[in-house]
Amino acid sequence: MPTDEIAIDIPLIDHHCHGVVPQDLDQTKFEALMSESYRPPPPGTSQFDKPLGLIVRRFCAPMLDLEPFCTGEEYVERRKVLGAEEVNRRLLTACGLSDLVVDTGHRSDSIADVPMMADLAGRPSHEVVRIEAVAEQVARTGVSAAEFPRAFADELAERAKTAVGLKTIVAYRVTFDIDQTPPTKDEIAKGTDRWFSANMSAGKVRLGEVDVVRHGLWVGAELCRDLKLPLQIHVGFGDPDIYMHACDPTHFTDYLRAMEAWEVNCTLLHNYPFQREAAWLAEIFQNVYYDVGVILNFAGPQAASIMGEALEMGPFTKQLYSSDAFGLTELYYLGQLQFRRVLKQQLDRWIAEDMCNVAEADRIVAMIATQNSRRIYSLGD
Ligand SMILES: [Zn+2]
Incomplete structure (x- = not known):
């Protein structure tokens, strides 16, 4: 039956989010x-x-x-x-989510894990494994620099078995403006030596050594290719210790192209202020997807213009929904509210200008809300 209102309240797949803090x-x-x-x-x-x-x-x-x-x-x-538990349950169950795809690689000891998120939200929740976090965990076990490359690859393969995707924060650690080819054995060995000797003695394991990050990118890519997992790539806004100009995803074109040849889907996360570049990459490459998660929260009343840019040329089949909520359940709640509000606002304008109708708008909402994520992630029924 035709309606005159866009169906904006449909369940969403939050394809990139983190746990909430369980304590007050x-x-x-x-x-x-x-x-x-x-x-x-x-x-x-x-x-x-x-x-x-x-x-x-x-x-x-x-x-x-x-x-x-x-x-x-x-x-x-x-x-x-x-109390935190009541607030977390109240806000999470009001989000109207279909599934949660949870990144467990950031401060995972202080936030809810995947089963706890599923319980709080009352919805199926799935894990995405962060490549650089696994490298740091393996480094902390006390392996030698010589053993590290193999031990890391084995552990990532093990963790990938139960994940619905892998994720890299290459942009935050070494920017996108790097050599994007697979590192040689010699480069990996020397990079690991530099990383271990600079950090381990000081008790730190933060991975910022470019050739080790490259090793992670390519080990991760092989797993994604073999297991048919998407690779999430953090872009732009989302971490304070970055050089923003070098986090423009168009610097990463060679790697995205290589992943296209391997049929690995790459999902560009957040993207602000590069949402136009991300949408352009999604137009060019068959394997590139993008979202405008987190920034819709931080832009508050101004979020509509960002969604407007994300919709300028990006195929409707390539945009995804994410809140990128971390820690505060409020960010989950506002993420979906803002997404629904600004997407409807843009599509209502298209309808008013006779560029679209309600049936077409409903199709666009359904693609971005769930269909695109369901196509590239294996989330079950
Ligand atoms: Zn995130």
């Missing part, structure tokens, strides 16, 4: 999780006074039985009274 949070910890920076805001100011803070107070406050636009202090106080 005080004001400082809550505000730290509202920030992309490692630094606190200037003394006397609050993270609630920015676009994300405004929409937390506007849309999440009523979910905790508060008036819209309550203060940040009132919000965090009410959150403590209800």
Whole structure:
């Protein structure tokens, strides 16, 4: 039966998200999780006074039985009274999600794991394994530099068996502006030596050695090819310690092209401020997908223009939904709310300008909300 409203409330596959913090949070910890920076805001100011803070107070406050636009202090106080578990359940079950695809590679000891996320959300949840996190775990076991390349490849293969995808944060560690060919054995050995001798004695394992990152990229690519897994690639906004200009995904064209030849699907995550470049890459390469996760939350009332750019030329069959929520269940809730709001806003305008109709808009929503993710991830029925 034809309707005159776009069906925007359909279930979503959140193809890139992280666990929530299971414990109660005080004001400082809550505000730290509202920030992309490692630094606190200037003394006397609050993270609630920015676009994300405004929409937390506007849309999440009523979910905790508060008036819209309550203060940040009132919000965090009410959150403590209800308790983290109740808040996490309330907001997660209100998201209207079909499936969660959870990245377990970032601060995994302080956030909910995949089974706990499935329990809180009441929805099937699946794991994506972060390549660089596995490398660091293997380095921490005390293997020698000589043993590392093989031990890492074995462990990643083991972890990939139960994952629905792999993920790389190459952009954050060494930028996209690198040699994108497979490293030689000699390069891997020398890179591992440099990494181990510079870090292990100081008790640090943070992987920032370019030839070891390249080794991870190609070991991961082989697994993705053999197991038919997509490879998620962090792009642009999403981590504070980056050189943003070199995180433009068009620097990574050679690797994306190589993955196309291997029939490995690559999903470009977040992308801001490179959503136009990401959409262009998705137009060019058969294997490239993209989303505008996380930034729709951080842009608050201004998010529609970013979705507008993401829709400029990107095939409807290539965009995906993600919240990229980390730590705060509010980011899950707002992610889907913002996505539905701004996608509907753009499509309503197309309909008003007679460039689209409701039936076509419904098809576009369904593709981005679930169909594209379901096509490239093996999520079961
Ligand atoms: Zn993320």
